Amino acid sequence: MAEVYKDLKGRLDLKLDGGETVTVFVEDDLEINYELKNGDYRILVFINTARDITLKERGFIENSNVGIDLLELDQHAYVQDSSIDVLKGSSLTVNTTYLGVNVKKIDYHLFNKERDSYIKISNNVVCLDDADFVLNVVGKIVKGAKSSKCFQKSRCLTFESPKQSKILPVLEIDENDVEASHSLSSGTIDEDVLFYMNSRGLSRRDALSLLLVSYLMPDEEFYQAYEEGLAIKEIADKKVEKICSM
Amino acid sequence: MANVLEIKDLHVSAGEKEILKGISLTVKSGEIHAIMGPNGNGKSTLLQTIMGNPNYTVTSGSITYNGEDVLAMPVDVRSRKGLFLALQYPQEISGVTNSDFLRAAINARNENPVSIFKFIKEIEKNIRDLKMKDDLAHRFVNDGFSGGEKKRNEILQMMMLKPDIAMLDEIDSGLDVDAIKLVSDAILKLKEETDLALIVVSHYERFFTSIKPTHSHVIVDGKIVVEGDDELVFKIDNDGYDWLYEELKIEPLKEDRPMVYSLGVCARNTRSLNG
Numbered sequence: 001m002a003e004v005y006k007d008l009k010g011r012l013d014l015k016l017d018g019g020e021t022v023t024v025f026v027e028d029d030l031e032i033n034y035e036l037k038n039g040d041y042r043i044l045v046f047i048n049t050a051r052d053i054t055l056k057e058r059g060f061i062e063n064s065n066v067g068i069d070l071l072e073l074d075q076h077a078y079v080q081d082s083s084i085d086v087l088k089g090s091s092l093t094v095n096t097t098y099l100g101v102n103v104k105k106i107d108y109h110l111f112n113k114e115r116d117s118y119i120k121i122s123n124n125v126v127c128l129d130d131a132d133f134v135l136n137v138v139g140k141i142v143k144g145a146k147s148s149k150c151f152q153k154s155r156c157l158t159f160e161s162p163k164q165s166k167i168l169p170v171l172e173i174d175e176n177d178v179e180a181s182h183s184l185s186s187g188t189i190d191e192d193v194l195f196y197m198n199s200r201g202l203s204r205r206d207a208l209s210l211l212l213v214s215y216l217m218p219d220e221e222f223y224q225a226y227e228e229g230l231a232i233k234e235i236a237d238k239k240v241e242k243i244c245s246m
Numbered sequence: 247m248a249n250v251l252e253i254k255d256l257h258v259s260a261g262e263k264e265i266l267k268g269i270s271l272t273v274k275s276g277e278i279h280a281i282m283g284p285n286g287n288g289k290s291t292l293l294q295t296i297m298g299n300p301n302y303t304v305t306s307g308s309i310t311y312n313g314e315d316v317l318a319m320p321v322d323v324r325s326r327k328g329l330f331l332a333l334q335y336p337q338e339i340s341g342v343t344n345s346d347f348l349r350a351a352i353n354a355r356n357e358n359p360v361s362i363f364k365f366i367k368e369i370e371k372n373i374r375d376l377k378m379k380d381d382l383a384h385r386f387v388n389d390g391f392s393g394g395e396k397k398r399n400e401i402l403q404m405m406m407l408k409p410d411i412a413m414l415d416e417i418d419s420g421l422d423v424d425a426i427k428l429v430s431d432a433i434l435k436l437k438e439e440t441d442l443a444l445i446v447v448s449h450y451e452r453f454f455t456s457i458k459p460t461h462s463h464v465i466v467d468g469k470i471v472v473e474g475d476d477e478l479v480f481k482i483d484n485d486g487y488d489w490l491y492e493e494l495k496i497e498p499l500k501e502d503r504p505m506v507y508s509l510g511v512c513a514r515n516t517r518s519l520n521g
Binding site: 190191192193195196197198199200201202203204206210211213214215 | 321322324325337338339341407
């Protein structure tokens with residue numbers, strides 16, 4: 001089953017049982033409520049707006065393996081507040097991509113709520129000049145969630161001098177028998193890498209574009225996984241092209 | 247018409263320190279120039295300067311390529327004019343696949359973009375010839391590569407970009423005997439097809455035996471102190487540099503290495519491992 005949700009406003013309840021591939025176009029303020037049970041799910045949340053918006057995510061995952069991809073490449077102000085519980089024996093893998101421009105504040109709270117739960121979150125961020133970007137990622141393994149795992153990885157590429165580029169990976173662990181890690185790499189483009197790329201004939205601008213695309217654009221396989229994936233790729237390509245020409 | 251790279255009385259500094267102290271060298275299509283010399287005496291600096299590494303400052307002298315002033319060209323223009331540098335320590339570019347990187351580099355030097363079919367056919371053939379892993383095109387540039395893989399990847403890039411003058415900086419270090427043969431065969435094949443000129447820095451006679459230099463130069467203390475043909479390579483491999491220092495009454499520069507300190511137990515036994 002593959003579902004596509006468009007033209008949404010206000011609230012979307014994703015109460016699913018049995019597994020599905022879901023694409024959600026976020027074009028306005030939206031609250032997504034997840035109740036994902038008994039299956040494998042892959043969900044793409046594609047932010048495609050013409051104005052400043054807020055996205056709220058709430059919900060839980062039960063007896064399921066869930067992958068959530070979030071792609072946010074817009075130039076409008078953006079606020080996200082996400083809180084998801086992962087219950088016994090379930091897994092959640094989140095891959096996010098954010099463009100740091102304008103004012104963007106993102107909060108993730110992911111909870112290993114019960115034993116044998118698994119959470120992995122990877123964030124890719126590119127911060128351009130004048131960005132005011134804050135990403136808080138809190139992974140919490142609660143008391144009683146034995147044998148749970150929680151992993152975080154974030155990388156951020158900054159250009160010139162953003163106003164603020166803050167990524168805060170936090171782990172709160174209230175149980176002993178668990179595995180957890182977090183890592184963050186953040187920095188500007190290495191001049192030695194640029195020299196290397198220039199020495200192969202790429203101008204500074206081409207080299208920067210290639211690096212930017214590598215941070216922001218998922219691979220082909222990613223798009224093929226989703227209904228309307230190719231249409232989304234086309235929109236995303238245009239957004240990145242616009243950024244590269246800035 | 248033969249391509250000519252001409253270097254005249256080149257003086258180069260890194261920060262306050264003068265490294266090259268008057269290098270002159272002419273390289274023409276089809277020639278293979280071996281550059282030898284002790285570590286830290288200017289071999290890599292020469293190649294990096296020709297390519298335009300901003301860490302080095304040319305204080306006097308000139309470099310021209312087919313009469314055009316190379317020093318006035320940005321690095322990418324030098325590349326598109328036909329110069330290529332295979333680095334001793336190639337950079338890793340996480341997130342950029344070899345395929346995307348090379349296609350962008352090829353397109354940067356062509357008016358029309360290369361057809362995907364032609365590109366894939368060519369890269370796959372070169373990957374096979376260099377006995378590299380099948381998934382190389384889809385892996386990130388040098389990311390997680392072994393030392394030998396990185397060196398082979400430099401040669402793969404050279405084969406795809408087909409430069410007129412290729413500079414190879416210790417491309418054979420980190421390669422085993424079989425890999426050296428593969429790499430030198432690939433270089434010679436490209437040379438046969440395109441009349442490529444080569445400037446090759448290496449410490450090993452084995453590599454030079456494979457590619458057979460037409461000219462050889464020894465750099466000591468930022469100057470070319472002796473020149474010859476492949477016989478000079480073999481003499482140095484057999485006898486080292488001491489005969490040269492004695493004959494010319496010169497001293498090599500000692501390579502600058504960062505001091506490594508061990509704090510020992512509770513920082514009491516601080517000592518320099520480099521003496």
